[in-house]
Every structure is written in structure tokens, then in C-alpha cells.
Amino acid sequence: MARPGRKWMVVLMTLYGRNWITLFGGAMAWTSAMLIVGLAILVVLDVSSSPYIGILAFLVFPGVFVGGLLLIPIGALWERFRTGKKAATSELGPFPVLNLNDVHTRHVVVAVIVLTGFNLLILATVSYQGVVFTESPTFCGKVCHTVMEPEFTSYSDSPHSRVACVSCHIGPGAPWFVKSKLSGLGQVVAVCLDNYERPIPTPVTNLRPSRDTCEQCHWPERFAGDRIKVLTKYGEDEANTPSKTVLLMHVGGGHGGGKGIHSWHINPEKRTLYTPVDSQRKEIARVRVENAKGETLEAFSAPEGKYDAAKLDQSKERVMDCMDCHSRPTHIFRTPARALDEALAAGRLDATLPFIKKVGLEALTNAKGAEGDAERIAGHVREFYEKEKPDVLVQHRDQVDLAVKGLEAIYRRNVFPDMKVTWGTYTSNLGHEDSPGCFRCHNDEMISKDKKAIGQDCTICHNVLAWDEANPKILTELDIQ
Numbered sequence: 001m002a003r004p005g006r007k008w009m010v011v012l013m014t015l016y017g018r019n020w021i022t023l024f025g026g027a028m029a030w031t032s033a034m035l036i037v038g039l040a041i042l043v044v045l046d047v048s049s050s051p052y053i054g055i056l057a058f059l060v061f062p063g064v065f066v067g068g069l070l071l072i073p074i075g076a077l078w079e080r081f082r083t084g085k086k087a088a089t090s091e092l093g094p095f096p097v098l099n100l101n102d103v104h105t106r107h108v109v110v111a112v113i114v115l116t117g118f119n120l121l122i123l124a125t126v127s128y129q130g131v132v133f134t135e136s137p138t139f140c141g142k143v144c145h146t147v148m149e150p151e152f153t154s155y156s157d158s159p160h161s162r163v164a165c166v167s168c169h170i171g172p173g174a175p176w177f178v179k180s181k182l183s184g185l186g187q188v189v190a191v192c193l194d195n196y197e198r199p200i201p202t203p204v205t206n207l208r209p210s211r212d213t214c215e216q217c218h219w220p221e222r223f224a225g226d227r228i229k230v231l232t233k234y235g236e237d238e239a240n241t242p243s244k245t246v247l248l249m250h251v252g253g254g255h256g257g258g259k260g261i262h263s264w265h266i267n268p269e270k271r272t273l274y275t276p277v278d279s280q281r282k283e284i285a286r287v288r289v290e291n292a293k294g295e296t297l298e299a300f301s302a303p304e305g306k307y308d309a310a311k312l313d314q315s316k317e318r319v320m321d322c323m324d325c326h327s328r329p330t331h332i333f334r335t336p337a338r339a340l341d342e343a344l345a346a347g348r349l350d351a352t353l354p355f356i357k358k359v360g361l362e363a364l365t366n367a368k369g370a371e372g373d374a375e376r377i378a379g380h381v382r383e384f385y386e387k388e389k390p391d392v393l394v395q396h397r398d399q400v401d402l403a404v405k406g407l408e409a410i411y412r413r414n415v416f417p418d419m420k421v422t423w424g425t426y427t428s429n430l431g432h433e434d435s436p437g438c439f440r441c442h443n444d445e446m447i448s449k450d451k452k453a454i455g456q457d458c459t460i461c462h463n464v465l466a467w468d469e470a471n472p473k474i475l476t477e478l479d480i481q
Helices: 004-016 020-045 051-086 103-134 137-142 145-156 165-169 174-193 261-265 309-314 336-346 356-366 373-388 390-395 397-414 473-478
Strands: 227-234 242-249 270-276 284-291 296-301 462-469
Touching (some): 051 137, 227 336, 227 462, 336 356, 356 373, 356 397, 373 397, 390 397, 462 473
Antiparallel strands (some): 227 242, 242 462, 270 284
């Protein structure tokens, strides 16, 4: 009597060893299954940060696994067809005979059921984990390293760095999930063929409405009141003298009748619509406000002839939402001046190092994405101190070296030569420091038929409590550092 272990080996050989096709398919399936389990353990234990482990575990090897499983029935059918042709008489029917009274057949059926359950468990697990992996920031930002390096770098250093990419770019629900996966296939092809745009244009036209994404966390109807905003800047003098501008921002709320930015632009009792001229919506030709019934309350237009009439006819009117102002809430790129001010305020650059704002601004402004920029930044800083402040270089060489590293870090954070991203490539519409922003609509050229302008009165959005003051009194009174 055959031993149980040997008996099941015979059963497995019956399933997999019928011919070279089934044997090869079984080897593919079992080998890939073991590799999937092994790599999945590495992912769970976070042994490596490489995104390619996830790709192999949840995308590549599952495909090999399914391919191997398909080869097994294909090989069995081929074997049956080959055997039937060789037989002198056709004793084989169109379907295999399943006689459960036969011990060997019964063992084969049990083995098939167990293996099928095991296979389904693996497929269900890797399918789920595959979806989870393709929606992770690691997959979005690190797999196509060169393409997504600017966006992933800025994301990692943003207020939303703990929010998954898909939460903002896709949001909840099946329709946009499917749409994103179909769009992703096109992007994969573009990367493989190396025919994607450099720099990647800001995805303005195909973004989901902010009510379905941003407002899952941010509830504009509950924004209310005013907020204090302090802007710190450093001078280009020897002492890098800091100054502060204090603004009282009229944030407002989304409810009707209130005062403030959000009270007007996202009031549920009325809608603001506009007609952009360009694909990035940097220039606005018409603005219209309508009530909840769809009746136009006010309409403003740019001067006649300013924009091409044919182009305007092709432009689509858009309902204003969060992203029209908060155009880069996560992928934030700074100008040299703002990046330096932030680094000095945060202590990443030593504000006591003489002229570091001046020399740093010169070095960064001249570094626009050419080969050897990092060396030129270091050379410019050291040359300045050698000529203008040799005593500083002698006494504080370590501080100068740290400043060079800090400036190089600012450069690497905002400039990416391989993707042709440099200073000012990506600007935000929030405010009006780095781009026209608010002034796209709020300008004296945008007028109604009765010659009323939208206007650009600063106090609509904020009051200036202090302007470029060394020690604003208001901050002392409010005990704000």
C-alpha cells in the first residue's frame, strides 16, 4: 500500500506532469507564488523602501502566477487532444469522466479543490494589495522617479505629506477610480516611450471638483471670522535684518451674508463663474455671478479686443471652486527670495552669518537648472566671503559650509533640471506675491456694462496691521512671536 505522502505526489504529478506545458505552468505558478509570499513579507516588515519590491510582489509576479495557472488546463486539453488523435478508436468522450468511486480520481478532485482555494486566496490577496500599492504615495512618487521627482519632493515637504495622493487626485467612489486607472495606463505608455512633457503641466482641466476631494476634510461652510497672518522677510544688508508684515485676513465663511473671502467666493446662495483664456487659467476674460436660481446678478468683462475672439468662443465657462485660488496646496515651489526667508526664519540658515541673504539670493537666482549649478552655488558663496569678508571665512568657516549646504538643499527642493523645472515654473494663484493670483479677476480692467469694476481694494481680503516693521507693536500686544 502506497504511503500517503507518495500518494499525493502521484496526484500532483497527474495534475502537473502530464506534459511539458502543464509541468512548465505548474513550475511558473508555484515559483511565483513563493516569490509573492516572500516579497509580501518584506513589504509588511518594511525591510526595504524600494518601490520595485511592491511592483514585483503585487503586479509582475501575480501576472506570472496567473499565466502559469492558465497553462495547466491548456496543457491538459492539448494532452487530451493529442491522445485522442493517436487512439485507434475514439473511446474518449467530449468531456472527462468524473468517477468519485475511484480512489485516485477522488484524490485528484480533493487536490484540485484545495489548490484552487489556495490560488484564489493568493489572487484575492495580491489583487487587493496591488490596488492598495498602486494608490500609495510610494508608487505614485517613486516608481517613475525622474518624472515624478519634483512633485514627490514637494509633496514630502508639504502640509499634506501625510495625506495619500489618491485622496486629492481621485477621491472616493468607483467612477473616478476607474477613470484614474485608465488615465494611468496612458501615462505608463508615455513614460515607457519617453514622450511625456517636460515640465509636466499642472493638471488643471482634469482635476475632480474640490467638493469631492478637498472638502472631504476642509468644510468651507464652517470657515468663519478673521485670521492673523505674519510674513517675515530678511534684508540684504550685513545683519540680514528681519522685518514683519502683519495682515488681518478676512477668511470669512461659506454661509450667506457674511464678510470675507470664502463668504463671497463659495457662498451657497450664489455662484461665481469665469471664462479662462488659457489652459492653465492664468488669464481671465469674463466673470459672472448668479444666484441659486441661475439668474445672473453681475457680469464683468475684460476690455474688448484684449483677447482673441475665436479663442474665447472655444473657452468654457467654469464654476469657481477651491482649486482656482489654492492651485498648489501640496506641490509648493518657492522663489529664491521666499525660500531663503523661510529657511532663515526656520533656522535652516544661520541669520547671524553676515550678508547670507544677499549672497544666497544671488547664488540661487543664477542657478536655473544647468549642469554644475550646485558647484556654482558653493563657489559663489565662498568667493564672496573670500573677497568681501575674509575674516568671516576664517573665523566661521563651519557656518559658511553649513550655509552652502542649506542653499544647495533649497536648490534641490525647487529646481529639477531633468524635468526642466526651475524657479517660477510652477506658481500658485493663492494671493498675489508670486503670480497675478487674485488680480486675474480683481483688476480695474474687468468692468460691467454700467462701467462698474470688480476692483482691487486690498481691504476686501485683508487689513494691513503692520508693514515691514522690525518689531510690530500689534504682535507685542497680541503676544505673538
